[in-house]
Amino acid sequence: MEVLTTEQKIIEAARKIFTQKGYAATKTRDIAEEAGINLALLNYYFGSKENLFKQIVNEELEDLFGLMSPFLSDSNTTLEEKIRILVKDYTKLLTENEDLPIFVLNELKNNGNIFNHILQQARTMSQPILDNQLKNNGYTISISDFIMNIVGLTIFPFIAKSLLIASGILKEEEFPQFIRNREKLIPEWIFAILKQSRQ
Amino acid sequence: MEVLTTEQKIIEAARKIFTQKGYAATKTRDIAEEAGINLALLNYYFGSKENLFKQIVNEELEDLFGLMSPFLSDSNTTLEEKIRILVKDYTKLLTENEDLPIFVLNELKNNGNIFNHILQQARTMSQPILDNQLKNNGYTISISDFIMNIVGLTIFPFIAKSLLIASGILKEEEFPQFIRNREKLIPEWIFAILKQSRQ
DNA sequence: GTCTATAACCTGATAGAC
DNA sequence: GTCTATCAGGTTATAGAC
Structure with a gap:
């Protein structure tokens, strides 16, 4: 208590x-x-309202990107591990906080410039190391596509949840199982995409 | 004029x-x-403002789902063709109207119940035919995952555009080429995922 | 149908008592 | 630190002239 x-x-x-x-x-x-x-x-x-809002958004951005940057730039973690951990961590975060992604993306669209100081951290480190790990394994996919695919496959269902349910594709009570299932499948899908890019 | x-x-x-x-x-x-x-x-x-808004949202939903439902339920169109057409049509629509997805998903979250009559059209027809086409080819992926993957891979970059740019992963002027490139790649990725589900 | 003027309401912020 | 009361400004909606 x-x-x-x-x-x-x-x-x-x-x-x-x-x-x-x-x-x-x-x-x-x-x-x-x-x-x-x-x-x-x-x-x-x-x-003021705006002041309070900025503080909240900064915290939420920390949640969302604090996950990503530190270990993506770790060259001792294999590509496969990174994929699994990333999917798992985001799934956990979003399950506990389903409104987070659409909120952040929406407010970022309107006020993208305000939050640069946080996003700059994420941008610097991880890119070259990830790029090397992809190339060393012979994967020709670009780093932008690689990240977009992992993050998109993981996050999009949370963003589109209301749509899934309103359209009858999924029932509200099936959603948690749907997500748990994708948590296992997404890494395999990402591997399949990677292998195909090597052919 | x-x-x-x-x-x-x-x-x-x-x-x-x-x-x-x-x-x-x-x-x-x-x-x-x-x-x-x-x-x-x-x-x-x-x-009233609200009245005008409802009319707009209904039209936008038509744009977004009118694309999907009619030909997904056509049993004469192969699965591969459906994938390519879906990705192509959505890419075109969103390129011309970048704010559309986040707007629809955001407002749907807050007022999901208002728009059921439109979404009900999409829900009825396409599902059993698509399901058959997947099963007949030996693909074990669920229809929810199948749709979510295509739509997610296609739409998510538009939703996350501000983020991509603010984080420095992509430059504003590179975005159109990034999208054109994905338009070709996404169907191949989807095929790779499907094949993997057959193994 | 289109405008100006204004009503009626709502929202963020503050003054001032406790 | 916390409250009540209120201000100042903005927003939707309408009345009424043209």
Whole structure:
């Protein structure tokens, strides 16, 4: 049983509502209510809605990219291990936080410039090492396609969940099993794509 | 040189701004200005912001799913042809309308129930025929995974474009070539995945 | 059908008491 | 630190003239 400070209560409430509804559709009054505090307190602690929002987005970006960068640049981890770990970690993160990807991608579209300092970390290190690992194995796929395929196959079902369900392709209660199943299959699919690029 | 009626001018303006910014961030004043008419006219023709929005979303959903359903249920088209056509058509649609997918998926998340009547069309026909085509070729992949993989590999780069660019993986001017290249590669990747599922 | 002017409402932010 | 009350500004929608 944790006891949260007022500041933490506001942050948790803001994270929940911002990620659910996006920036524009979120009302500071809703955040205050969700946090169980008064509207004035939100401004006392964070100054403005925009300020609070930036803090949330930065944390979410850390979640989403902190996973990727550190070990992708590790040359002692094999390509196969990296694929399996990446799929597994993202599946876990998104299962616990289903609104995260569409929120981040949506807000990034509108305010891409704000978050450069975080994204710059990810960009630097991993690229040359991954590139070498691909080439050394004779795979001719580009690094952009390689990453896009892994991330796309893993993340897209979460983004398209409402669509899958609304279109009747999948039932709500089947979704968790669908995801667990893909968690095993996606690495095999990625290997199949890689092998085909070597032919 | 087409001459648009006032109603059409409003719809075109609304489509542009709604898909760019989403429902909550869009101001009816901006739509009126973009359409070159007065704010009062918007309400004269469409009654309310929400009404106009629903009409736009319905049209966008038609764009996005009208492509899929009719020919997927055609049993005279081979599986390979379906894959190539689907990837090609979606790539064309999204290239001309880059904001479409994230807009639809985002608004669907918040109002999924409103649009069921359109999505129900897509759900009925195509599923059993596709299922047969997969099974007859000995492919053991599920139809949900099959569709999710094609659509995910094709659409995800458009959704993640801002991320790709902000992270430095790709430059803005390289994006069109990146997409044209994937348009050729994705069907081959899908075939590789299918073959692997037969082993 | 199209406009101007304005009503009615909502939202972010602050002043000031406790 | 936390609250109530309120301001200031913006947004949707409508009334009414042309």
